[in-house]
Amino acid sequence: MIYLKLIKESLLFALNALRTNKLRTLLSLLGVTVGIFSIIAVLAAVDSMDKGIRKDLAGMDNSMLNIFQYSFSPTDVPKWKIEQFPDMKYDEYDYLKRNVASIDRISFNYFTNSQNIKSEFATANDVSISPCSFDYQYIDNIKVEKGRFFNESEDASGSSVIVLGYEIAEVLFPNVNPIGQTVRLYGKRFDVIGVLEKQGSSSFGQSKDLQVFIPSNFLRQYYGENSNYLTPVIVAKPKKGFDSDIFKDDITLKLRTFRGLKPSDIDNFFLNEFAGLTQFIDNIVGSLNLVGWIISAFSLLVGGFGIANIMFVSVKERTHIIGIQKALGAKNHFILYQFLFEAVILSFIGGLVGVVLVYLIAIVVTSLSSFEFVLSFTNVIIGLSLASFIGLISGILPALSASKLDPVEAIRSGM
Structure with missing residues (x-):
């Protein structure tokens, strides 16, 4: 019960800090929002394309063969030789x-x-x-x-x-x-x-x-x-x-x-099996997902640095308060949780905004075109989990530096 109360108090401190610094919170959200938006948008687009392709191909038999001089998939036979077939x-x-x-x-x-x-x-x-x-x-x-x-x-x-x-x-x-x-x-x-x-x-x-x-x-x-x-x-x-x-x-x-x-x-000649075409499509989808993750990782990295920077500023601004809390008996882990929660909540909100933006775009794209853009529950969970993880990683160093402050020095620095 003591630890639950401690977590609750830390959470309340974090929420209060975010409400107090609205502009800084908004600016911090942008980096994570862009990163999560990029990843979820790519994953949703590739998933939607994959789903549409499989729906179109569902009526055809996987054992069907297309027999002619060209290959549907990569082959070791040189192109010049194929042209002679x-x-x-x-x-x-x-x-x-x-x-x-x-x-x-x-x-x-x-x-x-x-x-x-x-x-x-x-x-x-x-x-x-x-x-x-x-x-x-x-x-x-x-x-x-x-x-x-x-x-x-x-x-x-x-x-x-x-x-x-x-x-x-x-x-x-x-x-x-x-x-x-x-x-x-x-x-x-x-x-x-x-x-x-x-x-x-x-x-x-x-x-x-x-x-x-x-x-x-x-x-x-x-x-x-x-x-x-x-x-x-x-x-x-x-x-x-x-x-x-x-x-x-x-x-x-x-x-x-x-x-x-x-x-x-x-x-x-080539025997192009339909199952081979399906496997080829799987490889393309996997490659698109990988490229999407690599590109979006840079956005997330920038967002993570932004949160870490804001958290360091937050620690410096509240050094006096941290000293008072410690002087009144606050333990190191209470201070640690307080700043970790702030970083995670900040990042989670940014991820949530990114997911909402993808959802709105999915509705617009689906209504204005023939392409069915679907945001799956799995992708939502991936986005929010990733946002929380980025917040946790970004907040560790600032939270550790805050928890290790000497109460006397912390109070003196704020005077």
Whole structure:
């Protein structure tokens, strides 16, 4: 009970000192506020980005493979050698489809340039075109709200049919049912056979609301096999429960055989596993967090020095009072606690202000943009704990110097 009373009295002394010197308290808060604001803002932004990316990727299978000449993640193969790798061919897609028993779904896709799409009502500019095979709807979990996705026959023949993303359909056909209408793309007329469900904003890649899907065979016939406008990629998904390593080995073996590679030759293609992309994203997020901590640490360091400096000034100003307290029987630890509490409370308030500022910015950013900025409870605890720790470290030396003052000398110095 004696120690609890001692802590209470020390706390009251500290609060009274902060109230007495309002301007000095405010100036001391700024350094810690900026430091905590910097750290929590970076952590919250990175967490929000990470959460958004994982939400966008949640519908896709981790075992899905993107097979083409480039790698999604860092590789030991020199860039000049990668540039010499051949493009994927439709014959290779057809060969894998017929000869790899472990494949559940497989699609022949193209990465290509954005295009303008016209209807009789409006024009949609710079639309993302996604040429693919009919199986891609099952690989990428594509959900159609109106109409349907193109079938295997339309895919094989390269029919001029199109499935519109939700927002593209809204632009091209305001207040009109798009199904059965026609649009103009690549100088050809396309029949609209489907409209996708609304997906919303996307943190990774592009939202399907802003995409359109057409049979990849249409572009293969339109541009030919060797076109600078197209980058072909084979997307494959294994059967449920099938071992991913065996699946990759099967595809690698078949593709090497089809391309006539010797045992001493390296693979002239990459199997980009979705799980590997997730790991790559984790590495990026970790690096961003680390950079944020390093940058914010300098702000915290400045804030800590500011508090330490103010506490030394406070000790000097109250030397006479400290001497009187000691003369009346105050122990060293009472004086120590008094100044430590003052430093910790000062720093904690600064951290609290920093957290509140991040929270307000999160509300504004979320309301004014499509990016969902989230301040998690964990980050709040990190910020407040770190602020308290900085206050404790910054206040140790001033508090020790105050507790070791000789009462007679302390009283004399104030006279």
